[in-house]
Amino acid sequence: MSRLFTPPAASQITPEAIYLNRRQLILGASGLAAAAVWPGAIAAPALSGKASRYSTTETRNSYEQITSYNNYYEFGTDKDEPAKNAHTLKPRPWTVGVEGECESPKTFDIEKLLKLAPLEERVYRLRCVEGWSMVIPWVGFELGALLRQVKPTSKAKFVEFTTLADAEQMPGISSRVLDWPYTEGLRIDEAMHPLTLLALGLYGKLLPNQNGAPIRLVVPWKYGFKSAKSIVRIRLVEKQPATAWNKAAPQEYGFYSNVNPAVDHPRWSQANERRIGEFLRRKTLPYNGYGELVASLYRGMDLKRFY
Numbered sequence: 001m002s003r004l005f006t007p008p009a010a011s012q013i014t015p016e017a018i019y020l021n022r023r024q025l026i027l028g029a030s031g032l033a034a035a036a037v038w039p040g041a042i043a044a045p046a047l048s049g050k051a052s053r054y055s056t057t058e059t060r061n062s063y064e065q066i067t068s069y070n071n072y073y074e075f076g077t078d079k080d081e082p083a084k085n086a087h088t089l090k091p092r093p094w095t096v097g098v099e100g101e102c103e104s105p106k107t108f109d110i111e112k113l114l115k116l117a118p119l120e121e122r123v124y125r126l127r128c129v130e131g132w133s134m135v136i137p138w139v140g141f142e143l144g145a146l147l148r149q150v151k152p153t154s155k156a157k158f159v160e161f162t163t164l165a166d167a168e169q170m171p172g173i174s175s176r177v178l179d180w181p182y183t184e185g186l187r188i189d190e191a192m193h194p195l196t197l198l199a200l201g202l203y204g205k206l207l208p209n210q211n212g213a214p215i216r217l218v219v220p221w222k223y224g225f226k227s228a229k230s231i232v233r234i235r236l237v238e239k240q241p242a243t244a245w246n247k248a249a250p251q252e253y254g255f256y257s258n259v260n261p262a263v264d265h266p267r268w269s270q271a272n273e274r275r276i277g278e279f280l281r282r283k284t285l286p287y288n289g290y291g292e293l294v295a296s297l298y299r300g301m302d303l304k305r306f307y
């Protein structure tokens with residue numbers, strides 16, 4: 001089988017042997033056929049990845065919590081609606097186009113990504129801009145590994161993510177709550193940062209539809225809305241791209257969206273958060289607790305202005 005991903009540079013963590021022998025997807029040919037008609041989360045086939053040094057050791061939220069309390073407006077704006085409605089999403093067949101300012105644009109088939117991408121389990125905190133948080137064991141690979149495949153040019157200063165917008169599969173699209181498709185963006189150094197993940201699974205199973213099947217972004221130091229679900233296109237661009245939430249309410253949702261307890265949302269404080277399943281609120285940490293790894297990306301920037 002040809003390699004989709006070139007092995008990481010010697011300076012990077014994974015020795016070649018481990019890279020090649022890493023987890024195998026526990027999904028036979030019959031499993032692939034069944035994937036086309038998944039009823040959603042619960043029947044998701046198994047998936048695993050090697051443990052990551054980037055994982056938090058904090059208590060994980062349960063599979064039930066992670067898959068039943070969701071934001072996925074294409075399936076409704078109430079927290080329980082994505083779990084109820086997202087069974088109509090068809091995560092197969094699926095491709096992700098990676099294009100724009102790069103030497104070798106490519107279209108990646110999700111099945112090939114599943115088999116060939118260097119998968120890891122990453123247990124990350126997710127802090128939603130609404131004031132709740134969870135700890136989620138994702139299975140995925142670094143976005144940077146995918147971007148390196150297409151050889152970004154020097155003009156690639158930002159990355160734009162576009163997600164599926166199909167009224168036939170997504171009942172929420174009929175509401176104009178956002179300007180569909182849902183888009184998000186990162187600066188190129190944020191996109192290439194090793195913490196930035198493309199997730200294909202969680203809790204050792206393929207992503208349930210309500211969590212963004214078959215592939216979603218996870219940027220753990222930013223508010224959860226940066227983590228675009230069900231991505232169909234990734235575009236390298238020269239100018240800062242427009243983002244769905246910024247278009248909807250520019251004074252409330254900026255491009256950067258770093259978790260910053262010192263910058264209140266205009267309608268509420270961001271100083272603390274409710275971990276789903278806990279009673280007392282806890283203090284929100286700058287960069288959602290990932291400051292040691294990412295604060296240097298923003299040196300010299302006024303983060304009250306670039307919220």
Ligand code: MTE
Binds near residue numbers: 126211227230
């Ligand atoms: N992606 C799409 N396409 N549509 C959405 O409505 N909601 C965002 C983000 N990605 C959203 C999306 C928000 S606000 C959050 S907090 C996270 O998904 C929630 O991810 P989770 O449901 O897996 O916890």
